[in-house]
Amino acid sequence: MLDTLLPILIFSALALAAVGAVRRVRLWRQGRSSPVPLIRGLAAMPRRYLVDLHHIVARDKTMSNTHVATAGGFVLAAVLAIVVHGLGLAEGVLGWLLLAASATMFAGSLFVARRRRNPPARLSKGPWMRLPKSLMAFSLGIFVVTLPAVGVLPAGGWLVALVLAAVVAWGLAELVFGMTWGGPMKHAFAGALHLAFHRRPERFSDKRGGEGRSTGLKALDLEDDQAPLGVETPADFTWNQLLGFDACVQCGRCEAACPAFAAGQPLNPKKLIQDMVVGMAGGSDARYAGSPYPGKPVGEHAGEPHGPIVARPSAQAQGRTALVDAETLWSCTTCRACVEECPMMIEHVDAIVDMRRFLTLEHGNTPNKGAEVLDNLIATDNPGGFDPGSRLNWAADLDLPLMADKREAEVLLWLGDGVFDMRNQRTLRALVKVLRAADVDFAVLGAEERDSGDVARRLGDEATFQSLARRNIATLAPYRFTHIVTCDPHSFHVLKNEYGELGGNYEVFHHSTYLHRLIEAGRLNLKAMKASSVTYHDPCYLGRYNGEYQAPREVLKALGVELKEMARSGYRSRCCGGGGGAPITDVPGKQRIPDMRMNDVRETGAELVAVGCPQCTAMLEGVVAEERAEVKDIAELVADALVENAAPGGAGNRPRRDTEEVAL
C-alpha cells in the first residue's frame, strides 16, 4: 500500500512545491529589475553555501554540526526518497543510503529539538517551534518506510501504512511544499537562490583567495528620471533584495548583535526583515513570533507590496501607521553587526539606507538635527555649518604643507570634519607629530577638503553625497600622491569603497594601518607606554566594513601594550552609537549605546580604551558622563611614546646657543 501511497505523496508534494515556487518567484518579481548572471550565479551557489555561509554558521559549532546533519541528511534523503520511493528504485545500496541519510537527519533534528526546548530570546517561536517535529516526522517516517524496502522489516498492514504515510505526508508538507509556499523551510529555497543571485556577488570569497568583502553602499542613479529615489514600498526594492529578505531564518543573531535593539531603541533587524517579508505578500505583522521592536507591540502594523513602508506624512498626521515606523529606520547606526552575523548573508543596512533615501530625498523627513546637518552640508560642505575657510584654524601653528602648493606628496593626509572638533584636533595634532617624526612626505587639502559625504549618504541624502564626492574627486584629480591616510574610518571607508563608483579610485589607509607600516619599516622610534591596562575598541567602519582588526592591535603591541580584549571585539565589536547619523537623528531608547560600550570597557578593568575614530572618541568620551576609562586615539598613544631626539628634524635636536661667554 505504501508503494502506492508514497509516490503519490512525493510527487504531489513536488508538484505543490512547484506551484509554491511560482508563487514565491512572483512575489519577488514585484521588485525592481536587477540583472544577474543566472547560470554563473547558480553555478557559484554551492561554493557560496559551503564556504561563505558555512563560515558564518560555523561560528557556533554545535549549530553548524546540527545544520550539516539535518540539512545534509535532508537533501540526501529527499533526493534518495524520490528515487527509492517515488520511482521505486530501491535496489542495492540506494535504500541503505536513504536509511543512513534519514538517520543522520533524525540525529540532527534531535539537536534542533533540544535547542527549541529553551530557546534563547533571539529565536523566533511560532511555526519555528514545530520545525523539529516536522524534521523528525520526515526523517523518521522516511526511515521507517524505507526499512521494508531494504528488506529489514516486512511491510506492515494498511493501518500501519496509513499512519506512516500520514507521518511522511506531514514531513513532505513541511519540508517540500513548505519550502516554497511558506513556513520555516522557506529559507532553504529562498536562501539557495539568494546566494546565487545575491546583489553583492563580490561579497563572496573566490578560489583565488579573494577577500570577499563588499560594504560600500551602491549609488543611486540620479540621472534617471524614472528611477524612484530610494525605496517607498516593498516593491521598490530590487527583486533580489526581496529574495534575500525571504531567506531569513529568524535566528535572531542580528537582533543579539544590534546595538540599537540592546539600547531599547525601536529597531530589531530581524523584525525589519520579517516586516519586508510581510510587506511583499501584503498583510499584518500579527503572526510574527519574535522579539518586537522595543516599545512597539506586534500587530499594529501592516503593509502591502505597493503600499508605503513608512506611512506618508499625511497619514502619520492622522495617527496611522504602515509597515514600519520611520524611527525604526533612523535608529540604525549602520554598524553592520547584523550583516556580519547573518548566516543568510542578508543586507540589512542596504535596505535601511534605501528606505532612508526615500524619506530624505522625496519627503525631506530627516528627523531631529538631520535636516539641519544636511542643510549645513549643502551650504558649507561640513555637517556643523562651520566656515569652510576655518578648516585649518586648529593647525595655524603647525605650518601644514598644502597640496595646492606642493602639488604632489607621498601621502595625502585627509583630515575629515574632525578639524572642527577640539577633541579630534588633538588626535590630528598627534598624527601630524608622528608623521613628521617619521619624516613622511605629506600634504593636506586644507580649505579645499570637504566632508567625505559619509553622513549625508547614511542619512539617505544621496544627492548631497554624490555632490560632495564628485567635488572631492575633482579636487583630488590634479594632485599626485601615492596614498591617502586618514584618522577617520568613515572618510576612509567612503574614499576607499564608495568613491570608486563615481570615478575616484585611491589607495587609502586608516592611520592605524599606516602607523603600523611606519613602525614595521623602523621609521618611528618608540618607547614603551607607561604601565596602564588598555583595551581596544574596533570602529565599525574600520573593522567590519574594512576588515582591519590587526593593524591597530599591532601598533598597540609595538607600544608594549598587552590588550585586555572586550568580550565584544573584532568583528563582534559593539558600535559606539556614533555611526550612520544616529547621533543626529537621535532616536531615544532606554539607555545609550556609548554607555553600554563603556560598560564593556569597564568589564575588562582597563583604565584606557584605545580608539581609532573621531566619532567613537566623541561618543565614548563626550557622551559617557560617569567615571570611565580614559579614551585615547591610537595616534595620540603613538605620539606620546615618540622618542623625540631620534626623530629627524625633531625638536630635541635643537641646538642651544651658547650664551655663557656673553652672559655677565
Place this chain on the structure above:
Amino acid sequence: MAFDALFKPIEIGNLTIRNRVVSTAHAEVHATDGGMTTDRYVKYYAEKAKGGCGLCICGGSSPVSIDSPQAWWSSVNVSTDRIIPHFQNLADAVHEHGGKIMIQITHMGRRSRWDGFDWPTLLSPSGIREPVHRSTCKTIEEEEIWRVIDDFAQGARRVKEGGLDGIELSAVHQHLIDQFWSPRVNKREDQWGGSFENRMRFGMEVLKAVRAEVGDDFVVGMRICGDEFHPDGLTHDDMKQIAAYYDATGMIDFLGVVGSGCDTHNTLANVIPNMSYPPEPFLHLAAGIKEVVGVPVIHAQNIKDPNQAQRILEGGYVDLVGMTRAHIADPHFIAKIKMDQVDQIKQCVGANYCIDRQYQGLDVLCIQNAATSREYLGVPHIIDKSEGPRRRVVVVGGGPGGMEAARVSAERGHEVTLFEAAEQLGGQITLAAKAPQRDQIAGITRWYQLELARLGVDQRLGTRADEATIADLRPDIVILATGGQPFLSQVPEWGYSEDRGQSLVVSTWDVLSGAVEPGRNVLIYDTICEFAGVSAADYLADKGAAVEIVTDDIKPGAAVGGTTFPTYYRSLYEKEVIMSSDLALHKVYREGDSLVAVLENEYTGAQEERVVDQVVVENGVRPDETLYYALKQQSRNKGQIDLEALYAIQPQPCLSEDGDGFLLFRLGDCTAPRNTHAAIYDAIRLCKDF
C-alpha cells in the same frame, strides 16, 4: 564649536597667530644676569606657549638705552648685542610649542628711578617730575633725542636678529614716546613739542628708524593708552587721532590699547584693574581706537575667562584679547579649553599679587599658582600621578595651604581626607571675601572646591579633627594647615578676653565674619597694615558705621600693594573713613556704655583718647599649634621638614624611608603667619613628590 572666536587665527603683518589670546607685555622681574633672559624666563614663556597661548609679548618696558635703567625691575636689556643669543633660545622655546613671541621695547624717560646702579640722569621732554617713582629728570636735548631714536632702531635689530617674531613699541604708561605726546608732560616749544605733529614727531622718528632697520617683513606694533584720565592729559579723542595718525603711515602692524594713564598712584590702579573693577572696564576705549585704525587691535585689562573673551571677540570690539594675568594664574588656559576642561582653569581673581610684587621690584608670582615662574625649578603646573605606593593622606585645615596640599596629594593618586572645622572651605579667604569689592578673592576657594570634588577628595567639613579622628584613618601622612587665631592677647592693656561679653576689643575676623554686630562709632587699630584692617574699615563703613582707622605704621594699608591701596582709598575716603597714622593703641577701657581707646603717638609719646562703641584690633595671626604638638612626638619625622629638599623642590627624604606610623608636616599660618602664596607654595613643593 565653542569658543570659535578665540580659535580663529589672525594675521599680524606676515605672522599667523594661532588664536586670539595674547599674554601682553609685563615686567617679569626675572631677567636677571644683567638683563639677559634666564632659564627661568625662557621656561616661564615656554609654559605659556605649551599651554596654547597664541602670542606672548614679553619684556614689559625692556629698555633700548642705557639711560633708561634696566636693573630696578630686572628688565630685559635690549641695549646690547649680548642679548641676541638669549633671544634665540627664548624664540626657539616658544616656537617649539607653536607660539609666537615678541618683546616690548622702550625708553622709559622719566618713569624710573635714578638713585642706583649707574645713577643715570633720567630724560623727559620738559624735565617734569614723575610722582609714582618720585623721579626727577632733565629736559632732553636734541642730540639725545636722535641718540635714543637710534637706540630704538638698534634694539629692534637685536630683537629681529634674536629670532623673536616682532616688537611692540611702548607708547603707554607714560614712557618717553607718550611723554612727548602728552601736553601734560611735554611743554616744549621746539619742533618736538607744541602742535600735534610736533608732539608726534619723536614717536614718528622712532617708528621710521625702526622700520628702516627691520624692513617690511618684521612685525612692529605699538602699545598706546586709550585715555590718560587726567584733565591736562590726552583724552580718548586725542588717542583716536594719534592712533589713526600712526596707522596711516602703514608702518605699524598692530596696536595694543590700555585704558588709563599711570603716572599717579590713582591712575596706575586702573592699568591693572584689581578685583574691585568690573570685567573689561576699558574695552570701550580699545574699541574706540579700533574704529579708526586698520591694523589689528589688542586689548588687555580684566579679561579673565574664556566666555568673556569669546563675547568680546565675537562682538568684534577688538581683534585680540590680552589675558595676561589669566595666564599667570594658569598658563594652560588655552589647553584646558581645548581639552574641554574649562572648569579646571585656575581663573585670575584680580588679587594683583603679581603686579604688586612687580612694582616693588620683586619677581612676578601668582597668589594662587605657585608653579608660575617656577617652571625652571620643576614646580609642575600639571601634577603627574605617583608611580609609588598609594598613601593615605590626612589634611587638617581647609584654607589655601590645606586645599593645595589636598589637591596635589590627590593628583598624585593618593587617598586624601580633608578636615575643615568650618562649614565651608577657604579659611581666611572666606573672611577676606566678605569685604566690599573683595568678593572675587573667593574665586581661589571656588577653584579648589571644583578640583577637590573632581579628584574625589573626602571632604569632612564642619569637622574639627583631633588625635583620635586622625588615628582612626591610619594615615601615612598628616598635614596640618590649621591656621591660627587673631592675636589680640599680645597687649594685655587692650582688654581682650576669650569671653566675648567681657572683651573690650574685637578682631577684624569677628567683624568680617559677622560674629559681632558692626558698631556705630568704631575705632580700628591696624598695626599690620595689610588687607584685613582696610577691609574691616571698608566693611564697617559700608554698614553705616563712623570709622577711624589708626595705625602706628606710616599709613593705614601701607603694606597693601600699589595697584590695590588706591581702590581701598577711593572707597574709604568716599565713605568718610578717617585714616590716622603714627598712633599706637596703648590701652582700652570701659566708661559707661562707651569704650575709650588710648592712643599714643609713636614719635612724641603724646596720648590722645577716642570715645567709641567698638574697638577693632588687627594684629595678625597667632598660629594654632595645639594639634601639632599633640601629634609631633608620635610622628616618624617629629614634624620636621627637610629644608634643603624643600627649597630645592626635591622629595622629602623621609618619604623613602621605611617605618611605622605617619609623617607629619605643617603648612601655612599654623607655623607662622605669612600669606596665601606662601601657604600654597609650601604645600605644592612639599606634596608634589608624595
